[in-house]
Amino acid sequence: MTATTTNPVISVNGATKSFGAVRALAGVDFTVHPGECVGLVGHNGAGKSTLVSILNGGLTPDEGTIALNGQPAVRYSIAQARATGLRCVFQELSLCPNLTVTENTRVAHRGLRGFGWRRRARALIRNKLDDIFPGHGIDVNQAIASFTIAERQMVEIATAFTDAGTGLSLVILDEPTSSLDAGLASQLLAYIGRFTAAGGAIVLISHILGEILSASTRIVVMKDGKVVADRPATGFTIDSLVGAMGSVVRTREGRGAASAATGTPVLSRPARGQAGRAFRVFPGELVGLAGLGGHGQTDMLVDLYMGETNAWLPRRAAAVAFVAGDRAEDGNFPLWSILRNMTLTLLPQLTRLGLVDGTRESQIATDWRQRIEVRTKDMSNPILSLSGGNQQKVLFARALASNAAVVLMDDPMRGVDIGTKQEVYAMLRAEAQKGRTFVWYSTEMDEVCQCDRVYVFREGAIVAELAGAGITEDSILAASFAEAAA
Amino acid sequence: MTALRFVFAKPWLWSFVAAFGTWLVTILFTGGASTLGLSQAALTFAAFSIIVGLGQMFVVTLGPGNVDLSIPATMTLAGTVALKVMDTQDGAILLGLLVTLGVGIGIGIANYALIKLLRIPPIIATLSSSFIVQSIAIATNRGIRIKPPAVLAEFSIASFLGVPNVAWLALVISVFAWVLLEKGLFGRWVSAIGQNMRAARLAGIPVDGVRFLTYMLCAVLAAIAGFLLSCFSGGAALNMGSEYLLTSIAVVVIGGTAVAGGFANVPGIWGASLFLFLVVSMLNTYGASAGVRMVLTGVIIIAVIIAASRKAVR
Numbered sequence: 001m002t003a004t005t006t007n008p009v010i011s012v013n014g015a016t017k018s019f020g021a022v023r024a025l026a027g028v029d030f031t032v033h034p035g036e037c038v039g040l041v042g043h044n045g046a047g048k049s050t051l052v053s054i055l056n057g058g059l060t061p062d063e064g065t066i067a068l069n070g071q072p073a074v075r076y077s078i079a080q081a082r083a084t085g086l087r088c089v090f091q092e093l094s095l096c097p098n099l100t101v102t103e104n105t106r107v108a109h110r111g112l113r114g115f116g117w118r119r120r121a122r123a124l125i126r127n128k129l130d131d132i133f134p135g136h137g138i139d140v141n142q143a144i145a146s147f148t149i150a151e152r153q154m155v156e157i158a159t160a161f162t163d164a165g166t167g168l169s170l171v172i173l174d175e176p177t178s179s180l181d182a183g184l185a186s187q188l189l190a191y192i193g194r195f196t197a198a199g200g201a202i203v204l205i206s207h208i209l210g211e212i213l214s215a216s217t218r219i220v221v222m223k224d225g226k227v228v229a230d231r232p233a234t235g236f237t238i239d240s241l242v243g244a245m246g247s248v249v250r251t252r253e254g255r256g257a258a259s260a261a262t263g264t265p266v267l268s269r270p271a272r273g274q275a276g277r278a279f280r281v282f283p284g285e286l287v288g289l290a291g292l293g294g295h296g297q298t299d300m301l302v303d304l305y306m307g308e309t310n311a312w313l314p315r316r317a318a319a320v321a322f323v324a325g326d327r328a329e330d331g332n333f334p335l336w337s338i339l340r341n342m343t344l345t346l347l348p349q350l351t352r353l354g355l356v357d358g359t360r361e362s363q364i365a366t367d368w369r370q371r372i373e374v375r376t377k378d379m380s381n382p383i384l385s386l387s388g389g390n391q392q393k394v395l396f397a398r399a400l401a402s403n404a405a406v407v408l409m410d411d412p413m414r415g416v417d418i419g420t421k422q423e424v425y426a427m428l429r430a431e432a433q434k435g436r437t438f439v440w441y442s443t444e445m446d447e448v449c450q451c452d453r454v455y456v457f458r459e460g461a462i463v464a465e466l467a468g469a470g471i472t473e474d475s476i477l478a479a480s481f482a483e484a485a486a
Numbered sequence: 487m488t489a490l491r492f493v494f495a496k497p498w499l500w501s502f503v504a505a506f507g508t509w510l511v512t513i514l515f516t517g518g519a520s521t522l523g524l525s526q527a528a529l530t531f532a533a534f535s536i537i538v539g540l541g542q543m544f545v546v547t548l549g550p551g552n553v554d555l556s557i558p559a560t561m562t563l564a565g566t567v568a569l570k571v572m573d574t575q576d577g578a579i580l581l582g583l584l585v586t587l588g589v590g591i592g593i594g595i596a597n598y599a600l601i602k603l604l605r606i607p608p609i610i611a612t613l614s615s616s617f618i619v620q621s622i623a624i625a626t627n628r629g630i631r632i633k634p635p636a637v638l639a640e641f642s643i644a645s646f647l648g649v650p651n652v653a654w655l656a657l658v659i660s661v662f663a664w665v666l667l668e669k670g671l672f673g674r675w676v677s678a679i680g681q682n683m684r685a686a687r688l689a690g691i692p693v694d695g696v697r698f699l700t701y702m703l704c705a706v707l708a709a710i711a712g713f714l715l716s717c718f719s720g721g722a723a724l725n726m727g728s729e730y731l732l733t734s735i736a737v738v739v740i741g742g743t744a745v746a747g748g749f750a751n752v753p754g755i756w757g758a759s760l761f762l763f764l765v766v767s768m769l770n771t772y773g774a775s776a777g778v779r780m781v782l783t784g785v786i787i788i789a790v791i792i793a794a795s796r797k798a799v800r
Contacts, residue, residue, distance in 0.1 A: 312698075355671070358669070
């Protein structure tokens with residue numbers, strides 16, 4: 001163990017932090033040595049985000065000490081953290097959409113000043129993108145707004161790893177792969193390996209446990225504001241990790257034989273392009289949309305939704321419902337309570353003579369709050385008071401509470417913890433059993449594998465249709481990459 | 487303590503506090519002699535601002551960039567056309583009302599057609615339509631002042647239980663608007679669109695239909711206000727709507743409606759409308775010149791907005 005002989009990059013001792021009555025951290029010791037990749041796992045609300053905020057100087061712990069390179073830090077701050085070479089990549093992206101990649105690099109690195117900063121910034125970020133994501137195809141002179149969410153995440157990551165002369169010792173990655181497809185994620189994990197081999201340190205937070213196990217040298221498990229396990233990664237398996245976090249691994253229930261794709265399709269789209277295939281969904285099916293991120297799956301879902309709904313005339317019963325993956329852009333109403341956010345789609349069903357039946361509205365909301373276990377004391381709290389995973393549950397309830405026969409889901413599990421995911425999977429299966437139809441775009445392989453039928457997308461067209469036992473990781477990957485490999 | 491928190495949680499209360507304060511100061515200056523007259527005048531003139539302010543409130547709540555600048559022209563056109571159609575005959579009042587509504591509906595349709603079909607930002611679309619509407623108004627009566635039917639003229643200046651009839655009408659419209667906003671599906675949809683239009687569409691809201699109805703509602707309310715105002719002032723004038731452009735926006739803002747959209751408030755429109763009228767009468771009572779009056783009006787509005795937005799800082 002060479003790591004213990006050098007001074008730790010940063011170490012936190014006995015940190016506690018409370019927000020009002022909520023104890024977010026209850027005495028945490030956390031240390032990162034050079035050359036280490038520390039995997040940090042835990043449920044939503046386990047205290048990971050609070051710990052990260054303390055590490056980057058954004059929050060001051062109520063008790064406990066922080067040491068940098070073995071020296072105790074006084075009045076530790078964000079500026080001091082950056083000066084020490086600490087960087088963060090957050091789950092909620094922080095790029096300015098109206099600026100180009102180059103300009104965003106300048107915003108992140110104050111050192112890029114004076115004459116010719118643009119040229120230097122361009123070279124720095126382009127080289128780093130090439131280094132981490134070879135073949136990325138990102139034009140650094142384009143504004144961020146024109147990029148897909150996966151591309152933005154790549155830029156965010158590359159910006160954090162760029163060194164503009166201030167040194168770089170530790171990068172904290174909070175859910176860095178949540179929008180990346182398997183290919184890009186493995187490029188990033190490979191880069192993490194190279195970075196730590198060169199003496200850099202990483203803190204990696206991810207809900208994809210396979211990533212944590214393969215990329216980390218050491219894994220720290222948090223639960224209820226405490227560290228409950230801290231061992232080399234080789235000492236863990238997926239089962240033992242999940243066990244340590246406190247959730248039970250439920251065995252994957254197959255949906256049995258794939259439902260017969262017969263009868264009249266509830267939704268359909270003709271084939272696009274030469275190699276394209278037609279898209280059809282039959283009642284009661286759970287249809288997956290797979291392929292690399294940003295290859296037309298979201299466009300297709302939005303297109304289907306717009307085609308089935310009318311922007312001019314209201315309908316009493318919604319024919320289709322949409323579950324947004326990009327909560328801030330497509331889902332949340334930030335000024336509203338949890339309750340109002342939840343009931344919006346089903347509201348026309350509760351309306352008589354133009355007036356909403358408020359009593360029934362709150363009854364239904366209370367009912368769904370129990371069914372999906374939204375963790376809040378009061379449904380009249382603002383939607384943004386909830387954690388990301390719980391906000392997502394509210395968006396699920398919005399769609400499921402309506403009487404829409406078809407539910408379209410746009411990669412809705414981004415940044416959702418594994419316990420919540422299992423609950424939602426069970427809910428989807430139960431609803432599909434009752435005859436509801438789901439179209440589910442997902443960037444995660446085990447989610448796609450739960451579907452009855454899967455359409456694989458490449459460059460805006462459907463290139464493969466898989467069903468039943470034919471849905472495997474290998475076959476999906478093969479279809480997604482076929483052309484790139486040729 | 488609880489009462490204090492209540493005050494801070496309701497930004498619109500500030501407009502009432504301000505209106506009451508101004509009222510009190512004015513009354514005290516005149517030694518109480520003007521109490522009844524001032525109160526009645528305030529309610530009468532505020533009533534017109536309230537009616538147009540409610541329409542503007544719904545439009546502003548649709549989100550950033552949504553504002554109706556055609557309100558003054560709509561008021562003028564509705565007033566001139568309705569008085570011309572009624573031609574001082576009491577028997578033609580119903581026809582006059584129908585024409586008023588027709589003018590409102592027509593302008594609402596025209597406004598949203600410009601916004602949607604030509605993809606013009608609402609502020610430009612309603613501004614340009616207001617020029618056209620104003621020109622039509624000029625062409626319609628060529629500056630000839632037609633008196634309102636006697637029954638209407640009398641009704642519009644009379645009072646019931648000591649409260650001016652126009653204020654009663656404004657109250658009925660306000661209650662209707664409050665129900666629409668707080669209890670109705672329509673209000674919920676307007677608020678959702680103002681917060682996030684794309685999310686609203688993806689949640690199943692007929693976004694275009696709702697926005698269209700909102701612009702139409704605003705134009706209809708402006709037409710009604712123009713009709714009442716021309717009856718009240720004994721005939722339509724071509725510049726009668728002009729002061730209501732800024733007033734309609736000011737009462738929305740002072741009344742606690744979110745300028746960025748998504749949150750509206752009906753009671754605040756009342757407080758703000760009364761306040762705006764009372765500020766001017768207070769300054770008149772103190773004998774301030776026109777220039778001083780305008781400067782002070784501006785300063786006071788800024789002060790009220792700052793006071794009302796303090797709670798956001800927390």
